[in-house]
Amino acid sequence: MAGDDIPPELVRLRASIDNLDAAIIHLLAERFKLTRDVGVLKARTALPPADPERETRQIARLRNLADEAGLEPEFAEKFLAFVIAEVLHHHETIARSQSDQP
Amino acid sequence: MAGDDIPPELVRLRASIDNLDAAIIHLLAERFKLTRDVGVLKARTALPPADPERETRQIARLRNLADEAGLEPEFAEKFLAFVIAEVLHHHETIARSQSDQP
Numbered sequence: 001m002a003g004d005d006i007p008p009e010l011v012r013l014r015a016s017i018d019n020l021d022a023a024i025i026h027l028l029a030e031r032f033k034l035t036r037d038v039g040v041l042k043a044r045t046a047l048p049p050a051d052p053e054r055e056t057r058q059i060a061r062l063r064n065l066a067d068e069a070g071l072e073p074e075f076a077e078k079f080l081a082f083v084i085a086e087v088l089h090h091h092e093t094i095a096r097s098q099s100d101q102p
Numbered sequence: 103m104a105g106d107d108i109p110p111e112l113v114r115l116r117a118s119i120d121n122l123d124a125a126i127i128h129l130l131a132e133r134f135k136l137t138r139d140v141g142v143l144k145a146r147t148a149l150p151p152a153d154p155e156r157e158t159r160q161i162a163r164l165r166n167l168a169d170e171a172g173l174e175p176e177f178a179e180k181f182l183a184f185v186i187a188e189v190l191h192h193h194e195t196i197a198r199s200q201s202d203q204p
Contacts, residue, residue, distance in 0.1 A: 007143065009143055010143055010144075013143070016136050017136050017137065017140075020129050021133070021182070024133070029171035031123070031126070034115050038112060038116070054116070062124075062127055065123075070131050080123070
């Protein structure tokens with residue numbers, strides 16, 4: 001679709017979507033800095049990378065927040081699962097690199 | 103893991119992760135409000151739900167933003183694909199409901 005065929009209203013909506021995406025990417029960057037610290041702490045204190053009880057609480061909390069914010073709770077749950085899968089992958093890498101150390 | 107076995111540092115990190123998650127969920131809720139408007143606009147103006155050129159520009163932009171923010175560009179790209187899949191699903195539902203109208 002050529003640039004000048006786009007309705008002005010669509011241009012405006014896309015600019016706002018792009019701003020929100022930039023904000024979300026920056027928050028995710030901060031979130032992964034914190035989970036990296038969690039991974040190092042868990043490896044150092046021999047805590048397991050996954051914590052099913054914590055995840056259950058997180059799911060319930062985010063489903064509630066999503067519902068109040070007008071977002072489908074199912075999507076919030078899928079989003080958390082998507083992020084946690086990435087975090088666990090990082091934690092396992094950290095745990096392996098720590099156990100490789102003398 | 104019982105609550106009182108958790109190192110204080112982990113409690114602190116988790117509280118910050120929970121705050122970031124709440125912020126991200128609220129931004130996602132706003133993002134889906136905007137893409138719902140985009141879906142209605144596209145259906146009304148007979149524009150196709152998907153726009154591969156726009157997606158290519160979004161991927162490049164978010165990969166750059168992620169890189170500057172210290173987030174893996176691959177994760178930013180996976181995140182966008184995850185969100186866009188949900189958006190397309192919404193757009194198709196909107197397009198179907200509009201074409202069902204007399």
